[in-house]
Amino acid sequence: MHTKTIAEIIEGLRNKQFSSEELTKAYLDRIKQHDKTLNSFITVDADVALKNARDADKKIADGNAESLTGIPIAQKDIFCTQGIKTTCGSKMLDNFIAPYNATTVQKFNDVGAVLAGKTNMDEFAMGSSNETSFYGAVKNPWDTNAVPGGSSGGSAASVAARLVPAATGTDTGGSIRQPAALCGITGLKPTYGRVSRYGMIAFASSLDQGGPMTQTAEDAAIMLNVMAGFDQRDSTSVNKPVPDYTSTLEDSVKGLKIGLPKEYFGEGLDPAVGDAVQVAIKEYEKMGATVQEISLPNTHFAVPTYYVIAPAECSSNLSRFDGVRFGHRCDNPKDLMDLYTRSRSEGFGEEVKRRIMIGAYALSAGYYDAYYLKAQKIRQLISNDFKQAFEKVDVIMGPTAPDVAFNIGERTEDPVTMYLSDIYTIAVNLAGLPGISIPAGFAKDRPVGLQIIGNYFEEARLLNVSHQYQKVTDWHRRVPKGFE
Amino acid sequence: MEWETVIGLEIHTQLRTKSKIFSGASTAYGAEPNTQACAVDLGLPGVLPVLNKEAVHMAVKFGVAVNAEITPRSIFARKNYFYPDLPKGYQISQFELPIVGKGELEITLADGSVKTIGITRAHLEEDAGKSLHEDFQGMTGIDLNRAGTPLLEIVSEPDMRSAEEAVAYMKKLHSLVQYIGICDGNMQEGSFRCDANVSVRPKGQKEFGTRAELKNINSFRFVERAINFEVERQIDVIESGGQVVQETRLYDADKDETRSMRSKEESHDYRYFPDPDLLPVEVTADDIERVRGELPELPDQKRDRFMADYELNMEEANILTSSRETGDYFETVIKASNSKPKICANWVMGELSGALNKSDMSISESPVSAEMLGGLIQRINDNTISGKIAKQVFEAMWNGEGDADAVIENKGLKQVTDTGAIEKIIDEILAANTAQVEQYRAGKEKMLGFFVGQVMKQSQGKANPAIVNNLLKEKLSS
Known part of the structure; x- marks a missing residue:
């Protein structure tokens, strides 16, 4: 049961193959069994989760089910949850219980999802390895010596190990995409302003964006349908209609114009990761997409x-x-x-x-003037790079991270090397664009992520392009050894 | 050496919006501590500010009223500092691009001269909470009800040259913000607060002297005293060979002195930067025109109209337009009395204003309404009562004994215009004062006043003075 995607679980609940209580209990049992090893959760309240699952079953029986009724998901512990501790991975908030729900949490409640728990993360989302958490490092299910990436490392590890079917994350410089890549799952950072930041504890307000972390692009589309939309409590959220992201998943990618930035394939990229990404891009060519080299000259x-x-x-x-x-x-x-x-x-x-x-x-x-103001000017140059690129291509592809998952402790003494883990993801946040990381094979037995960057508010296209790849590959269905 | 004082004022006006500038919590004054502070005001993790459009509207209204440039895209910035009554550790304010740019305000001084004071800028910001140091035995209580209340900080140019000018500017601004309905003007509750930048320089010198910033002077009287004290202090420092240092000083009203709070070196680096949680505030030319259309008659316009329409002089017109309420009161009196504006003006500025001052009341609290005062003046005008009796009637109205007609009726104060009745009194008086009659007839015409006084006394003031005069002259010369 635990290897099912959200799409499959929706089907199973509808056909009464299992109840929400059975489903929720199965996941809670897996958390109990495996999370001592992984440390991917900070707070799990099994009693409340099971109670909510039973309520969900009643709703389903009464014919009042919403789109995600009875489906357990995890929330990154950066999203405030009314009545349940929200720590942001910090000792500072070890005792903090918010008197309100983040808009994202409220939206999942409104569609009937069951909160399975709050996932571990780098403290205040500052980190690329989940080693800065006050609650201890999270381990990568593919190799427990390795980091899961960060800052949404708990969400990535828990979904990769199938301790929950899906989770939320937040991405300020790569915090959804990089751990998704390192743990072999799908992670989408939407356009800045697409998902409300209300109740999401701020790290860098002009860059932070919440998004789904799932097994498949289809599940990410289902999750984004819940998360996206204008929120009057967040002035930076954008008042723009939300499409049904699942409705375009099956569109063909024939004729899709893919740009490969030469700066993303140069020095600093692990050749094995580069090879895996090239193989993935070949798949797109097979499906009728065209590939051209582009330049994002201000990448460095x-x-x-x-x-x-x-x-x-x-x-x-x-x-x-x-x-x-x-x-x-x-x-x-x-x-x-x-x-x-x-x-x-x-x-x-x-x-x-x-x-x-x-x-x-x-x-x-x-x-x-020398730092902040100058940085803002360069930020504009970086945005312009993408603007020019999207005049030529539909999507941009490259590696999500320069390396596969590194070992725990390997980079903690060297912040700058750690910061370079996000070299391919950070520019996307600076420009406010949407980006997705999908599983694209392995290098040195650890997962490799393919990053796809789209133009503003083109999440539907990213999900479509990702889904088409996932139809012809099975990387996203691989489960790490010991968690099958 | 002759010294010149240079003063610039920063005035914080609390905007009278129903809810706070970035949250939906109420701005009402005087509630139990911390009952009007929501998650946003408390700065809880994850919450975000949402701009109150009414605060923007009010700021634009002010800008238009002082003929200022309105910034098409103004920016909110964070002013970072730690203090327990500042929940987020930063105040949301405006820094580089304030909503209101350069404008001006005209003031009139005691000698009747008029001076224009430049307004540098006015920006929107949120107020902090209050730290309560009493009642907590060695600890500090925090009340966040005020946190997030909208303020418009109005910064003047250093254009004032005396405490008198500073007070005139402050009063004018105080009146203006109430005229246009953006501030209740309540200085006791802190709705209108003032900081003053004060420096001195030798007369004729171009460069400004080093200034001190006087904090938190919350009445017109204190502003005058604080500035005068500070000017004396700075001159003393310089004349005894010292140098004024740039610093922030606090005015202590009890001791009537200013004392140093912190020097320039100790001043905060506020690390201002644009607030990424808020979008730029956009105000279009159409918005500005719409607001212009909503503005009521402004004090200067009203003053000019009063001078033209009611034949008042500048001083009278200034007094009668000092607040919107006073102007409205005065015009209602004219209408109700159907009498000459001049006599109405005299009553409002004289009897009424005296009574209000004595009871420390504002005109809107007056127990004698404009209609009542108008009714009284009408009775003077139609000769029902004399001006002297009218003062008696006013006092009775003030004490709640009803309107003018009721008081006149109940007290029997109606003026006697019946010549027969008056003649009778005159005859009695003349008969009883033969010696004085002789004197008058011998050419001592000043004696007329004596007879008038006697007749009025006899009639308890009710005899019509004009009739008394005429009849007396007639009888004495016959």
């Missing part, structure tokens, strides 16, 4: 630009964690300054502190 500026803008925004976004109203407060503060200093020193981990300091520096008087 993406990582440095990102590491000014994201920390600058985070330094301000994380100011609210001051020990005054919620979250961690130090014992016996002797005065206000002591309260701030110790609460924040104790509550935040190393990587978070590093980024707050970088960001505060970049925004400070005398440096603002």
